Ligand SMILES: Nc1ncnc2c1ncn2[C@@H]1O[C@H](COP(=O)(O)OP(=O)(O)OP(=O)(O)O)[C@@H](O)[C@H]1O
């Protein structure tokens with residue numbers, strides 16, 4: 001078979017775009033979850049309440065230092081397997097949702113750090129002025145701190161998103177068999193003579209997914225500049 | 229020269245705080261008026277540094293108090309303690325007869341009644357001039373946006389920057405920004421405004437435009453606590469000068485007596501230094 005024929009063979013025998021679509025969906029929902037949880041954690045870490053700060057710090061320390069595979073296995077074997085907590089009656093949907101949860105809670109720790117570093121770029125005087133006109137913590141954060149923190153947080157958030165998309169392949173550990181790395185493994189198993197080509201197809205796929213995000217965040221952090 | 233020396237002058241011109249549930253402070257002739265701001269035996273440490281030492285200070289409604297003293301004497305800390313941007317270790321701080329709340333909603337309400345003007349202006353960098361002034365009334369006082377905007381425009385008019393309303397803070401000169409900051413504080417209809425060296429970050433030619441606004445405010449009966457080394461302002465507008473050194477209030481007097489005849493050695497020293505400049 002020529003190279004061209006090999007590519008044609010692989011794409012007709014396996015639904016590669018569908019595998020990527022699974023990872024895109026996992027990444028999309030996990031990114032939203034991570035953004036929400038991470039922002040709440042970031043606010044907890046700069047809040048005036050010591051116990052909330054402590055909770056935020058503990059979460060980040062615990063989740064950031066645990067391998068994602070371990071988190072995924074814990075969710076599937078521990079939370080689902082032993083504790084019998086089910087997110088959906090359908091077997092595949094259940095694992096798909098667990099994979100989203102695992103990705104979200106893990107990356108939330110990194111989002112938290114990105115949000116916090118964004119908040120740290122906002123001069124202290126802004127928060128003091130907000131407090132001085134009588135805004136309490138959450139309104140001050142929403143109206144004054146976060147809008148100015150976004151700019152400094154965009155680049156690190158972009159990095160988290162890139163890592164998240166690549167890490168979505170760890171969903172395989174949560175028994176999501178339709179995602180890219182699982183499909184890739186099957187393909188290699190049955191087509192050992194095309195291993196290098198298969199790797200290159202998947203690598204290229206991820207590059208195509210991830211590169212625009214880098215460009216977008218660079219553009220975004222320039223667009224959002226606040227002049228002082 | 230000050231035209232009015234009594235602390236209780238012209239209280240009727242102070243904008244009445246619209247949302248305060250507290251009874252109006254008594255100004256009856258027989259009983260001495262309760263001070264608007266009351267500090268007793270206030271102490272504060274930064275680590276081993278004792279920055280406020282047994283501070284006693286009463287400020288009456290309508291009174292203008294200038295706080296003066298060498299660098300590091302605790303003037304900013306005193307100011308910031310009054311709206312609890314800085315916590316204190318012990319002692320009492322009361323506003324309008326009520327002790328400062330510790331945290332949360334109550335503290336936010338207190339802060340909305342105490343205006344603060346910072347050395348570095350601290351206008352909200354991502355909001356227009358107009359929004360800087362309307363944000364507090366709309367979000368804290370729940371004033372309708374349209375009404376808040378009208379009031380803000382009137383205030384900006386009063387401090388002379390109405391034509392800049394749609395610009396961003398970074399587009400304004402320091403003097404203009406500080407006047408906006410004063411308008412922002414006034415928009416909350418505060419009971420008292422704290423000024424922490426409001427003109428010391430300004431180019432010399434802009435100092436007077438800010439001081440003029442402050443003198444006008446003082447004449448209208450606003451209660452003000454002003455950390456400044458501007459003796460011209462103190463002479464024109466202050467009822468009292470409080471001299472701090474090493475975290476203590478060393479002496480206080482009306483501006484004329486303080487500047488011409490300081491009692492303590494430390495005050496004489498200090499005045500000697502700033503007067504030779
Ligand atoms: N957050 C802080 N942590 C530690 N020390 C502080 C802090 N803020 C102020 N200090 C110290 O407390 C002392 C009093 O500071 P403060 O700012 O109140 O003085 P000040 O009279 O306003 O001086 P200046 O005229 O320079 O503004 C100084 O020695 C200062 O270094």
Ligand SMILES: [Mg+2]
Nearest residue numbers: 303304305425
């Ligand atoms: Mg100071």
